[in-house]
Amino acid sequence: MKEGHTFDYTIIGGGLAGMQLALAFCNDSFFSEKRIAIIEPSSKTINDKTWCFWEKGSGKWDNLLLHQWETGLFYGAQKSISMDFGDYSYKMLPALNFYNFAKAEISKNSHIKWIEDRVVKVTGDEIIGENNVYKSSWIFDSRVPEKFQEDSKSVTVLQPFKGWVIETEKDEFDPESFTFMDYRLGHEDKTCFTYVLPISKRKALVEFTFFIPELIEDRVYDEKLKQFISEKLNIESYSILEVEQGVIPMSSYPFWNENNKNYLKIGTGGGWVKASTGYSFKNVERKVAELINSLKFTKTPQKAAWQKRFRFYDEVLLNILYQKNKKGPEVFERMYSKNKAHEIFKFLDEETTFTEELKIMWNTDRLLFMKSVFGLLKK
Numbered sequence: 001m002k003e004g005h006t007f008d009y010t011i012i013g014g015g016l017a018g019m020q021l022a023l024a025f026c027n028d029s030f031f032s033e034k035r036i037a038i039i040e041p042s043s044k045t046i047n048d049k050t051w052c053f054w055e056k057g058s059g060k061w062d063n064l065l066l067h068q069w070e071t072g073l074f075y076g077a078q079k080s081i082s083m084d085f086g087d088y089s090y091k092m093l094p095a096l097n098f099y100n101f102a103k104a105e106i107s108k109n110s111h112i113k114w115i116e117d118r119v120v121k122v123t124g125d126e127i128i129g130e131n132n133v134y135k136s137s138w139i140f141d142s143r144v145p146e147k148f149q150e151d152s153k154s155v156t157v158l159q160p161f162k163g164w165v166i167e168t169e170k171d172e173f174d175p176e177s178f179t180f181m182d183y184r185l186g187h188e189d190k191t192c193f194t195y196v197l198p199i200s201k202r203k204a205l206v207e208f209t210f211f212i213p214e215l216i217e218d219r220v221y222d223e224k225l226k227q228f229i230s231e232k233l234n235i236e237s238y239s240i241l242e243v244e245q246g247v248i249p250m251s252s253y254p255f256w257n258e259n260n261k262n263y264l265k266i267g268t269g270g271g272w273v274k275a276s277t278g279y280s281f282k283n284v285e286r287k288v289a290e291l292i293n294s295l296k297f298t299k300t301p302q303k304a305a306w307q308k309r310f311r312f313y314d315e316v317l318l319n320i321l322y323q324k325n326k327k328g329p330e331v332f333e334r335m336y337s338k339n340k341a342h343e344i345f346k347f348l349d350e351e352t353t354f355t356e357e358l359k360i361m362w363n364t365d366r367l368l369f370m371k372s373v374f375g376l377l378k379k
């Protein structure tokens with residue numbers, strides 16, 4: 001083992017989860033004597049995504065935000081709903097703002113080493129990279145497990161999307177309000193929607209998204225974005241400044257099964273994406289806080305998984321989207337018209353009581369939910 005390649009903690013992947021964990025190590029004196037490495041193949045200089053999330057009041061990333069909204073709209077096929085956010089704001093954070101901030105913070109800490117390498121394999125406490133071999137007492141790995149790609153037992157729905165940041169010649173948007181989901185433009189009986197995030201009167205991110213079991217050809221997204229901008233936003237003249245594209249896996253796969261005494265999956269690879277929504281930014285913050293606590297106090301971070309009953313609810317909704325994909329728009333329209341948005345956000349943040357959860361499901365589509373529950377119980 002080469003000098004300087006042995007660590008107490010090693011983070012594989014300097015993306016959202018890896019960098020948030022590294023920042024937490026920087027900010028806690030408990031870890032100031034530890035030798036820490038973060039292994040990442042890229043220099044993270046590209047704005048490869050935009051994170052949106054809801055949060056009550058001010059939050060720890062507010063200085064990095066591009067925009068935030070206190071009001072939003074939901075468009076179902078039948079009607080539009082003005083969403084009641086209560087105390088929540090919906091916030092938009094460009095990934096590059098976060099990467100630049102995190103890298104600058106990490107570089108101020110000499111006990112944390114940023115290593116540009118690609119990990120090929122992990123065996124016990126040994127990490128084999130393309131350039132070097134490393135040894136670490138604890139390993140936090142954000143690579144998505146290969147077994148997940150082969151798995152056929154779990155319910156998996158994909159969230160593929162494409163977005164354009166557009167600029168218009170005239171004032172077209174209201175930057176005070178955004179469109180959370182718009183189901184008016186469908187595609188072949190599938191669950192798909194558009195959302196619009198206006199950053200100024202002339203600039204907005206418009207994104208077309210599916211919740212589907214299998215991927216759809218790329219040309220469909222371009223056609224839908226064009227159609228939506230023309231027919232629903234009534235905008236004819238605009239330029240495309242940026243393109244954002246990705247696929248978020250929404251799955252009941254037990255990612256944490258790969259964890260062991262000194263090895264922990266984190267981020268998407270650790271199941272930190274909320275299975276029923278694809279959101280993960282705030283979950284990463286929560287999971288990192290839990291992980292730091294367990295490293296300091298209980299020394300058993302592999303136990304940090306999701307609350308079982310919420311995992312079950314996620315699976316119930318995933319099962320509906322998987323088995324009866326065309327029902328999605330109806331389900332979401334009912335959900336957002338019969339419940340207040342802030343009640344749903346609380347539920348999705350897994351902070352509700354059992355009674356509150358029953359109320360949301362009862363108001364949504366009780367028959368469909370019951371059928372999905374029985375379908376899962378019979379498995």
Ligand SMILES: Cc1cc2nc3c(=O)[nH]c(=O)nc-3n(C[C@H](O)[C@H](O)[C@H](O)COP(=O)(O)OP(=O)(O)OC[C@H]3O[C@@H](n4cnc5c(N)ncnc54)[C@H](O)[C@@H]3O)c2cc1C
Nearest residue numbers: 013014015016017049051052118119246267268279280281
């Ligand atoms: C385009 C896009 C937009 C999204 N928008 C939102 C949103 O609005 N709100 C929200 O809550 N969630 C969103 N998500 C979901 C989720 O928040 C992100 O995917 C998030 O980046 C996941 O964090 P992560 O650390 O698991 O993965 P990543 O941020 O992708 O980081 C993984 C890192 O691991 C590195 N890596 C990969 N292989 C290796 C290897 N072999 N060795 C070493 N390093 C390796 C990669 O280079 C990467 O930097 C979005 C996802 C995508 C793809």
